[in-house]
Amino acid sequence: MLRQIEGSRAVAEAVALCRPRVVCAYPISPQTHIIEGVGTLVKSGRLKPCEFINVESEFAAISVLIGASATGARTYTATSSQGLLYMTEAVFNAAGLGLPIVMTVANRAVGAPVNSWNDHSDAMALRDAGWVQLFAETNQHAVDLHIQAFRLAEELSLPVMVCMDGFTLTHAVERVEIPTQEQVDRFLPPFEPRLLLDPADPVSIGGVVGPEAYAEVRYLAQARHLGALARIPELADDFGRLVGRQSGGLVSSYRCEDAETIVVALGSIVGTTKDVVDQMREEGTKIGVVHLTTFRPFPETALAEALEDAHRVVVIEKALAAGSRGILGADIDALVTNRGTRTFTVVAGLGGRAITERSLRRVFGEAIRGELGVVSFLDLDRDAVDRELARMAANLGTPPSVGRVFDDLRTPTARIV
């Protein structure tokens, strides 16, 4: 049914259609309306059988789901920001145990300083925890990815994070087609657990694995992720046939035929970028944008193909990997530099900083004219930063050489932007 609905509410509806048996969450900021929405659906009896468990922390939430999932229940939770980080230890455990938990991460910044606005710092901090990470470009995409996530998770025994931009998507009221229960039931069969704790036949899981076998266990995790790379596009096609729209997959390209400049990004900023691409195309600039729906496992081959003919790649990062040239940027750099393709990392939208079409146009133009640094910060307040750098330099002396990428930072007058 086509509805004009808030992103969080739409996701709550989609999750309910997937018939989770146990939903467990810590219902406090930084939560979104998703958990509230699922809770309402459980209480009203629309989602049943389902046990909704309020707990005392995010760490407890994921821990309860680990137990519930191991006893064969389809499980779901949502969190973001500090809440996700507070879960961290058990997030790794869920992946290590191969439990198909689905979790929405409504992406937000991480403190300190305290900031609950949107960026990708939370999900990026846990990118190597062993979970599949899917990023939604729109609320429609978020709804569709959640339904695909449960099937992917359960087929491959892998937990899946569906990442959607906090506020930008979760609080946006827009047009979303919510699939019918019949469609979802046809796509998502009942959960048949591979691993099942049963009091009548007790076993122990997650035991000690010594140096003689730990690497092998990790290798198998890698194999499951590589399996996901093959399965994700198939599930997207299945889902697409069922609902009549293409949604999901590994990467999606927009106007990249003959594009000399390709922008790569995760999440909702791709929408704004598409508008900018259209404007620049009208002026004759050969530019396109690639959305990375699947970030973990990293779709190396699909992405390399999508970027094959680009002269330059501009990567928009909504997270900062302090001390490195970026997260997505470094991954993409490794893929394309040996072909002579230039890559630029643009750190943007940190802590909810608005990303405007004007700023994107400017920075894409600078990349095309070769005026952009390897790593730059969109719309940085240069004066404020220079003053502080000068003060630091006066107090501490000149910082030691930190290599090419960080040349800009050595002298306050050099440009990062």
Added chain:
Amino acid sequence: MFQVRFHGRGGQGVVTAAELLAVAAFNDGRHAQAFPSFGAERSGAPVASFCRISEREIRTRAPIDEPDALVIQDATLLHELGLFSGLRPQGYVVVNTAKTLEELGVAGIAKDLPANHVLSLRATEIAIAHLGRPLPNAVMLGGLAALTGVVSLAAVVAAIEERFSGAMRDGNVAAVIEAFNQTRVGPEALVAHQISQRRTVGASPD
């Protein structure tokens, strides 16, 4: 694309207003996107929200910096820095007030816009009359619909009926219809309408 920026104070339903407008536009068969300004929510603090309406899919997620219409739910915000920033030359303004623009000291804004593009609406009074509470948000949409024609009255009423129930639904529907009819006295009558409002004696929400 028609872009509306709502200004008000925390507790006045500024976010709900943008959402109702988006649902109304959807009811009219258009694409719409509503979103709040993302700040710390505090009762009484200045709050903004946004709504885009288009015939095509709306992809941009950038804040609205060049609105086609401003809906100002609280006239005490009129002198906030940047309230009118980016307003398009052909733009519209709806202000919740029982005063005239001259009395509010913003008559200059109306002079820069086309004739009859600025509406002062006694939304708080209308809300109190129909809801018993000073909740001007839905009422303002009646004025906006009549002033701009960007959404139909029927679509606004349907959005309210979907969102509220009981007395809130019935009161808001009646209030929106009254606001619409008050405004819809014809473009030529708008100025006269403002003058008649000035002459009206009664409780002032300002």
